[in-house]
Each structure stands twice: as structure tokens, then as C-alpha cells.
Amino acid sequence: MNNKLQKQLLKRSKAAKLERWGKTISFLALMLITVTVFAIIIFVASKGLSTFFSNHVNLIDFLTGKNWNPNVTNSKGQPEVGALPMISGSFVVTILSALLATPFAIGTAIFMNEISPHRGAKILQPVIELLVGIPSVVYGFIGLTVVVPAVRSVFGGSGFGILAGTFVLFVMILPTVTSMSVDALRSVPRYYREAALALGATQWQTIYKVVLRAATPGMLTAIVFGMARAFGEALAVQMVIGNAALLPTSLVSPASTLTSVLTTGIGNTVMGSLQNNALWSLALVLLIMSLIFNLVIRLIGRKGAMSK
Amino acid sequence: MNPKLSNRIAISILYVIASTIVVILAALLGFIIISGLPAINWHFLTSPARAFTAGGGIGIQLFNSFYLLILTMIISFPIALGAGIYLNEYAKQNWVTSLVRTAIEILSSLPSVVVGLFGFLIFVVQFGFGFSILSGAFALTFFNLPLLTRSIEEALAAVPNEQREGGLALGLSKWETVIHIIVPAALPTILTGVILSAGRIFGEAAALIFTAGQSAPALNFTDWNPFNISSPLNPMRPAETLAVHIWKINSEGIMPDAKAISSGASAVLVISVLGFNLLARFVGHRLFKRFTAG
Amino acid sequence: MTKKRWIQCLLLVGLMILGGWAYQTRQVNKSDMTITAVGSTALQPLVEAAGEDYSTHHLGTFINVQGGGSGTGLSQVQEGAVDIGNADVFAEEQKGIRANRLIDHKVAVVGITPIVNRSTGITHLTTAQLIDVFTGKARNWAQVGGKNQKIVILNRAQGSGTRATFERFGLNNHRSLAAQEQDSSGMVRQIVATTPGSISYVGFSYVDKTVQAVSLNGIAPTNQNVANNQWPIWSYEHMYTGKHPQPLAQKFIKYVQSREIQNSLVRRLGYISMADMQVTRDGHGKVHRVEAGHE
Numbered sequence: 001m002n003n004k005l006q007k008q009l010l011k012r013s014k015a016a017k018l019e020r021w022g023k024t025i026s027f028l029a030l031m032l033i034t035v036t037v038f039a040i041i042i043f044v045a046s047k048g049l050s051t052f053f054s055n056h057v058n059l060i061d062f063l064t065g066k067n068w069n070p071n072v073t074n075s076k077g078q079p080e081v082g083a084l085p086m087i088s089g090s091f092v093v094t095i096l097s098a099l100l101a102t103p104f105a106i107g108t109a110i111f112m113n114e115i116s117p118h119r120g121a122k123i124l125q126p127v128i129e130l131l132v133g134i135p136s137v138v139y140g141f142i143g144l145t146v147v148v149p150a151v152r153s154v155f156g157g158s159g160f161g162i163l164a165g166t167f168v169l170f171v172m173i174l175p176t177v178t179s180m181s182v183d184a185l186r187s188v189p190r191y192y193r194e195a196a197l198a199l200g201a202t203q204w205q206t207i208y209k210v211v212l213r214a215a216t217p218g219m220l221t222a223i224v225f226g227m228a229r230a231f232g233e234a235l236a237v238q239m240v241i242g243n244a245a246l247l248p249t250s251l252v253s254p255a256s257t258l259t260s261v262l263t264t265g266i267g268n269t270v271m272g273s274l275q276n277n278a279l280w281s282l283a284l285v286l287l288i289m290s291l292i293f294n295l296v297i298r299l300i301g302r303k304g305a306m307s308k
Numbered sequence: 309m310n311p312k313l314s315n316r317i318a319i320s321i322l323y324v325i326a327s328t329i330v331v332i333l334a335a336l337l338g339f340i341i342i343s344g345l346p347a348i349n350w351h352f353l354t355s356p357a358r359a360f361t362a363g364g365g366i367g368i369q370l371f372n373s374f375y376l377l378i379l380t381m382i383i384s385f386p387i388a389l390g391a392g393i394y395l396n397e398y399a400k401q402n403w404v405t406s407l408v409r410t411a412i413e414i415l416s417s418l419p420s421v422v423v424g425l426f427g428f429l430i431f432v433v434q435f436g437f438g439f440s441i442l443s444g445a446f447a448l449t450f451f452n453l454p455l456l457t458r459s460i461e462e463a464l465a466a467v468p469n470e471q472r473e474g475g476l477a478l479g480l481s482k483w484e485t486v487i488h489i490i491v492p493a494a495l496p497t498i499l500t501g502v503i504l505s506a507g508r509i510f511g512e513a514a515a516l517i518f519t520a521g522q523s524a525p526a527l528n529f530t531d532w533n534p535f536n537i538s539s540p541l542n543p544m545r546p547a548e549t550l551a552v553h554i555w556k557i558n559s560e561g562i563m564p565d566a567k568a569i570s571s572g573a574s575a576v577l578v579i580s581v582l583g584f585n586l587l588a589r590f591v592g593h594r595l596f597k598r599f600t601a602g
Numbered sequence: 603m604t605k606k607r608w609i610q611c612l613l614l615v616g617l618m619i620l621g622g623w624a625y626q627t628r629q630v631n632k633s634d635m636t637i638t639a640v641g642s643t644a645l646q647p648l649v650e651a652a653g654e655d656y657s658t659h660h661l662g663t664f665i666n667v668q669g670g671g672s673g674t675g676l677s678q679v680q681e682g683a684v685d686i687g688n689a690d691v692f693a694e695e696q697k698g699i700r701a702n703r704l705i706d707h708k709v710a711v712v713g714i715t716p717i718v719n720r721s722t723g724i725t726h727l728t729t730a731q732l733i734d735v736f737t738g739k740a741r742n743w744a745q746v747g748g749k750n751q752k753i754v755i756l757n758r759a760q761g762s763g764t765r766a767t768f769e770r771f772g773l774n775n776h777r778s779l780a781a782q783e784q785d786s787s788g789m790v791r792q793i794v795a796t797t798p799g800s801i802s803y804v805g806f807s808y809v810d811k812t813v814q815a816v817s818l819n820g821i822a823p824t825n826q827n828v829a830n831n832q833w834p835i836w837s838y839e840h841m842y843t844g845k846h847p848q849p850l851a852q853k854f855i856k857y858v859q860s861r862e863i864q865n866s867l868v869r870r871l872g873y874i875s876m877a878d879m880q881v882t883r884d885g886h887g888k889v890h891r892v893e894a895g896h897e
Contacts, residue, residue: 015481022483023398029390030399030408033453037411040418040426040450071697071760072777107325115322124326126585127333132504133581134336135511137555138574142339149796158754158797160782171332178329179504183462202315225413232419234514235555243759243783254782259419263514264785266425267643267671268761271681273698275761276673283422287414294410433683438638439668522643522669523650533624546666556643556669558788566788 041287048284051277057081062281068245068261070275081278085247087285089255092248093162093237094230097169101177102223104170109181114193114207131175140239143168148240157252160242165257168240169230177226184218185211220300228293232286234259258282337578344575347568353576356526357553362565366573368524371540372441372547373580376520377509379445379543384452385502389491391453392460397486416454420515423450428518439546444520451515452505459501463494499592506588507581513551521546522556550577637851638666641675641688642763644787644805645839648710648871649688652858655867665854672696672763679842680704685851687842690763692885701885703845707855710839710864710873713806714768715823717791717813721798724748726817729774735801736778743799755781756793756802767837768803770887772818803835807872825874831881831889838883839873 012020051057057078065082067074074080108128112120147167152159188211196206212219242254243264262282269276351365358364391412399405427447437443467490475485491498524547527540534541548556550573557563557570639649646669653665670678672689676699679687690712693701716732718724722743727735734740735753744750757778758765762785769778784790787804794800795812806823809815815823818833827833841855857863864875883889 015484019481019483022487023394026390026394026398029387030394032387033391033415033457034408034411036450036453037415040415040423041411043426043429044422067780069760069777069780104325104329107322108329111322111326115319116326119326123330126589127330129500129504129507129585130337130578130582131333133507133511133585134340134578135513135551135554137511137513137551137558138340138577141554141558141570141574142336144792146339152797158782158800160793160797171336174329174332187466202311204315204318205311208318228413228416234419234421238785239789243785244781245783246780256783259421262419263421264759264783265761266421267669267674267785268759268763269673270677270696270698271674272677275697283419286419286422290414290418291410294413297413298406298410433678433681439666518670518674521666522646523667525664525666526654535625546668558786558792 044280044283044287047277047280048287049281051081051274051281055079055274055277057274057278063087066247070269070278079274079278081274081281083258083282083285085245086256086258086261086282089162089241089248090231090257090259090289092255093165093169093241093257094227096162096166097173097230098177098223098227100166100170101174101226105174105177105222105226106181106219108178109185110207110212112178113182113185114203114211128175128178131171132179136172136233136236139168139172140236143236143240151252155252157250158242158254159252160240160254161250161252162241162248162255163251165237165241165255166251168236169233172233172236173226173230176229177222180222180225181215181219184215184222187218188214217301221297224293224297224300228290231289231293232259234263238263258286262286340571340578341575344571344573347565347572348575352569352572357524357569358563362563364563364565364569366550366553366569366576368527369548369550369553369573370576370580371527372520372524373510373549373551373577375540376441376444376448376516376547376549377506379441380448380452380509381502381506383445384449384456387449388453388456388460389498391457392464393486393491395457396461396464397482397490412454412457415450416458420451420512423447424515424518426450427515432519438544439519439521439523440544441520441547442543444516444547444549445543447515447519448509448512451512452509455508456501456505459504460494460498463497463501464490466497467493496592496596499588499595503585503588506584510581510584511551511577513549513555516549516552517555520549520552522548522552524548524553550580635662635850636664636666637685637848637854638668639675639686639688639841640668640670640678640684641686642672642690642839643669644690644712644764645688645710645841648839648867648873649686649841649858651867651871652863653854655863656854656857663850673761676704676842679844682844685843685848686855689840689842690837691766692838692840693842694885695766704842705845705847707841707843707859708838708876709841709855709858710868710876711828711836711879712839712873713823713825713828713833713836714764714772714803715806715809715833715835716768716772716801716803716816716818717794717809718801718816719794719796719798720812720814722748722751722801722814724801724816725814726820728819729772732816732818733773733776736773737776738779751799754797754800755779756790756797756800757781757783758787758790758803759783759785763837764803764805768835772803772835805872806874825878828874829878829880831883836874 052059062081062083064084066084067080067082069080072080112124143164147164148159151164192210192214193206196210237257238260241260243256243260244254245256248255262279265279354367355365356368424447427443431437431443431446432439471489471493472485475489529540532541533539554570554573557566646667650667653667656665657663672691675687676689676693676696678684680699693699693704724743727746731746736755740746741753743753787808790802790804791808791813794802821827821832823833828836843851864877868875881889881891
């Protein structure tokens, strides 16, 4: 009798076993993702770094050079792989589209969450989900048939360029930024609003002075997340930006981004050759940039948490 | 300024912004559908594509898109759910967790063409899956996991802590609490995340060009044995999806009616996503009702 | 709970039986009956159509054709990952490829022509003018006999076979100015058709009434002029295999090169049949006349 009880007490209960199982399985799922990410990072890094180690391209030349012509060697006997035009193109397009999208996204999020939750849920939520659902190929196609001619007739030039890219990216990142801003607003506790309104604040004062302040880290995360998406978007931008490896001089002259050069070139190069490695170096720059975006998010989040 | 006045101004500006977004979407949808609708008919939706003569359809591509979406969801949803649960319920707040989170976010901002090439080298070449639906599904899984994991984690985090405490107080283990209380409570939100990512998968082209391939061999729709090469269910056959088809027609299409086909296919793509959203919304609504009232 | 377990078990067993049955009754497909061809997107429609034709004539064979670009095709066939690499450049011209490890099978010829937007008023140019336009010496169409309009250059992507051919034989090895780039012919045509003052180059099959093809030194871009090399801007379409190709790959390439396909599909897709060519050209650009009666 005593023995049996002892056994029963010492043995793991069914629930405890299940608990272990559940924890292990969910942990394995997470590990799977992590391992995949690191595999991709190592893969991209090993390919991207071989431009510098096995093809002996100078890192400074790569980052500051203005000529992108991997097939051609320059006077110093080094291949022309200056990535500055693409790097600056990517940055300009990303920052401009984020600047354009932020007021719209945050305004819509406030409208959906604070002003008219009913209409928000009934009309705007489906609208945003649909905007996410429109594939980048279709955005690119519309950009090509509507945005580019419009830019051309208003500003002159060929119509291809940073401005067209900005407009297309603006619509593309809008839903991402909006839905994440909605999440940020939603996580602000209800009693913050109640307290502010009880103090006699108007609705806008409540939103502006209390809700937005409390949701700032979440909003910034949303914006940087949108920027990261803009930075990595390939097909749509490639169709409208013109893909000219030139330093951007005006908003309506053709430019290029890291992704557009990567997408156009990768099928035409041979695995392991310098031309191919140089493209992977661009991918590595993309990776490092998204790392930096993440660090920025973290810093903002930490500051926001401290001042609260 | 008078607080009441500024309140009114601010709120009307917000109205304007919100309606602008609706107008943008309406214009986009209107453009896509109006330019695509004339091309759509039963023949277009069911017949196979033609390489260089007019009159081709998108039947096979449409089926491939749905099949690939389902397969990707079957692979990625359990992984994302597990990872989301671990991150939100079990993970300690330390540097390892934050490293993992960063890793996931990096994966989500990788350009899909890089994911596609990685998938190409790993699945198509290394594992010998060839250009196949399976390779495509794995590549899309990479592409889908970060977004889905994130939205599941957020959905779980939004469930109030009282629910957890209630479960634990009833003597349930943590895992049982998660499975029986937290996940069902978060289900409508999780579903929204699934729809959002499904839309992204459905329209993805760049990651599939090098994995699921750009050709759609003829299928025999009476043969449902997944081991036959011409069966629609065979996961090892190459499968061009609708989005890839649009991309291909726009870039190299030499059929005389390329423009009509590409706008028709775009319209079908967008309408599918629309129908998909409505369905999921309906199901989510039903689920929410069942869990809250029953 | 136990009842639920039972149903679960039963379902599982049922699924396994179904799977086993499906596996047993599958159509047996020997692995040597399937080949994969990867590479040039320009060549893809031809190989795809020929592959479908071949499969209907030889039941049970399956030819899997994918795009991905000439570079991908050549590097994959070099590594033995695929059976056939489709390319629109000579393997010798592609950096990183050991051409002596591959066998070249030429299956068609494609002529490439400059195209301009119709508003430029240009219908013919000389080679010197073409070089001026693409190297930036001429900035306005008025300088080369057109209307007063700014020249907008549109290039194919770096490493594209069409661009390599155009710069080599159209611009006499001059490098084009850094300008807009697009990675596909369809897109190039669409942009040239809609952008005032634009110029680019595409394969003959992409020329339609939305753009203006340009004659060069008084010679029109026609198949006839390519066949006798009066129009110098043309290239071969290649299907590369390894040194020891699969029997099916060999048979299939023979089929593509056969008179039947050359006279039907190849022409219908806007290529120039190998049989029509009165000259041959090697990887170094050396042209030889073909003796009459010799294929």
C-alpha cells in the first residue's frame, strides 16, 4: 500500500508528462525557425563575403564606388562593383515611402481604434487585409500602367524613378504599418483613456496626449517594420524604378535599389563567379540593414519603456 | 486654440485620412477588376495556358496556387503555433530569447528572392526535390513563418492574464491551460493573422520562380492518386502558380492576348483573395460566437 | 475520450491503407524517362512547346522545362543538377563556366533589332549613330535625324544574352551608358511603347506595331537578312548538355533540331530556323559561309 502510494507520488503525472511534451514540441518549433534563419544568414554571408575574401574586392570600394559593372575591370585591375548607387537608392525610396505612409497609417489606425471602432471593423479592417492580399506583381503592373505615366505627365522625364517607386511602396507598406499600429493602440489599457476623459480632456487630447504617447514604441516598431519591408521589396519596385545603377540625382530620374539589381541580375550570373558573389554581397547588405532596423526598434522600445 | 475646436479639426482630418485609404483601395480594385473582367469566363478559368497562341486559360495555375497555399499552411501553421506558444508562454526574457526574436524579424525582412534562391539550392538541388510543389511549399514556409509566428504570438499575448490564472487555479498544467483556454481565446485573432499571411503567400512570385518552377504541365483532373505524375495532388510535380504566371506573361509573354490574360489573371488573383478573406471572416466570426457564448 | 481515440486510430489506419493502395496502383515512371531543362527565359516557350510535342509522341516521357536565366541554366548543367541548360550565349562567353566540359547544341537563331518609341520619328540609323546614341554622344533625337526630343536609353540587365549580343555586334563592342535596365523583353517593349524618346533592343519576335523597329545602315531587320548575315545582330539559342548526356536528353535535342520542329515551332515562335542560315558563327564572332546543300 505504502509502496504503491510512493510509486504514484514519485511517478510523473499524466499532466506533467503532457506538459513536458508540449514544452519540448513548441521549443523544437522555435528552434527550427531559428536554425533556418541562421542557416540563411550563414549562407548569404559566406557567399557575400567571398567577394571580399576570394575575389579581393576592397570593402571601401564596394561601399563607396559609384560604378556597378561587375563584368568590367577598372584601371586598378579590380572589377567595378561600386554599390553606392543601389544603397542610396534603397535608402531614399524607403525613407520617402515611410514618411508618406506614416501619417496615413497612424491616422487610419487611430480612426479604427479610437474614433469609429464600428466602421473600423466593418470597413477599414477588410480594406487593409485586402491591400495586403494584392500581390506585389499586381502592384508593379499598376505602377507601370498608372503611376509611371502619371509621374511622367506631371513632372516630365521618363516617369521611371524614385518618385514612382515611392508611390508604389507607399501603398504596399501602408497595410502593414496600419495593422501593426492598430495592435499598438489596442494594447494601450482602456483605463488610460477613461482616466484622461474623466479629467475633462477632449477625445483628441486623450488620443494625442495619452494614447499616442503610450503607444509610441509600438508605432515606431510598426514604422520601422514597414521600412524593413520597403527595403526588401523587389518585384514591384523593380518594375517602376527604372533600374539604372546611377546615383539618384532627382526624384524623377531612373535609379535602382539593392533588391532590383539583385533580382534582375541573379539569373544571368553563374554560381561562384565574381558577378554572382557581388550580387550576394548586395543581399548581405540587405541583411545587415534589416539587422540595424531591428536594433533601432529595440533601442526605441527600451527608451519608451523607461520613460513610462 | 480652443480644445473643442482642435478636437473637431483633428477628428475630421482623421476621417479624411481613413476615407482616402478606402478610396485608394477602391481605385486599385476598380482598376484591376474593370480591366480584367472582360477576359474572365468559364473557359479562361478552366483551360490550360497556351505558350504562344491566343485563347489560353489559367485553370492549372489557379489550382496550383490553392494547392500550394494549403500545403504551405499545413507545414507552417503547426511550426508557427508551436514557436508562438513557446515565445509567449514559456520563453524567459533573456538575451537568447531576444536573439531568437531578432532572427525571426530578420527572416521576415529578407527579400523573397533571396529566400527563393536559398530554397532552390537546398530543396531543389541538395535534397533532390526538383522543381516541385514541395520545394515551393518549403520556400514559402520560410517566407511565411516569421509573419505568422509574430501574429500568433501577439494574439496569445493579447489574451488577459486572468485566463491563465484561472486555468492554473483549476489545477490544469501550463500546457493544458495554453491548449484548452489561451489558444481558443486567441483563435479569432490568430485566424486574422493566418488570412493576412495567406494573402501574402497567394500572391508571392519571386520565391517560387526558382522553387516551384515556371511551367505548368498538363494535369489529369480525373486522376487523384498523388503518386502519379499527372495527378493534381502530386506534390513532386512542377507547378507554376497564378502570381508567377502573371509575372511571366508580363515579362516574356509572346502570346497575342498576353495583356488580356495578365489583367484577367490579376483580377482572378485579387478576387480569390477577396473571397478567401470573406470566408475566413465568416468562419472566424462563427468561432468567436461559439467560444464566447457556448 | 477512448471512443475518440478509437476513431482517430481507425482514421489513421484508413489513411495508411489508402496511401499504400495509391502507391501500389501508381503509374510506374522510370527515372530515365524524365529530364529537366533549365535556363534562358527567352528560349523557354520553344523548349516547352517542343517538350509537350515530344511527350505526346513518346508516351511516358516527361520533359520538365524551367526558366531562371542563362547563367542559372549553364551553372546547373555544369554541376550536373539538370540534364539540359538553355542559354542564349556561348558557354565560353559566360564567366565561371568551363565550356570544355559541356556540349553545345544550337537549336535556333534569334535576330535582335533596336526599337524606338514611335514619337521619335526615327526609322533608320547608321551604326555610328547607334553607337553615339548608346554611348551618350547624342542626347537628342534631332542629332541623328529625328524630332527634337530627349533620348531615353533602356538596357537589358547586365549579363543578359540579348544585351551582350547587341553590344558586341550592334555597338561594335562599345559599352552602353549606365541607364535604365529591365530584365525581360516583354517589359522592354512595353516601356519603349509608352515612354516618349526611348530606345532599346529586343528579339525580332517581340517587335509589334506598338514600337518602331530601326533599320541599320539601310538594312531592314528581317529573317532573310539575318540568314545571310547582312544584319549582324543575331545570336544562337543553345541547349547545353554535359559530356555524357542522358539518352533521353540527346533524343529530345535531336528532336528539337529536326526538320519537323525547325520548320514548324521554331518559325511560329519567331525564331530563325537553323536550316535557313547561310552562315555559321563561332564563339569568337568568326563567320563562315555554309556550303550549299550542307545542312
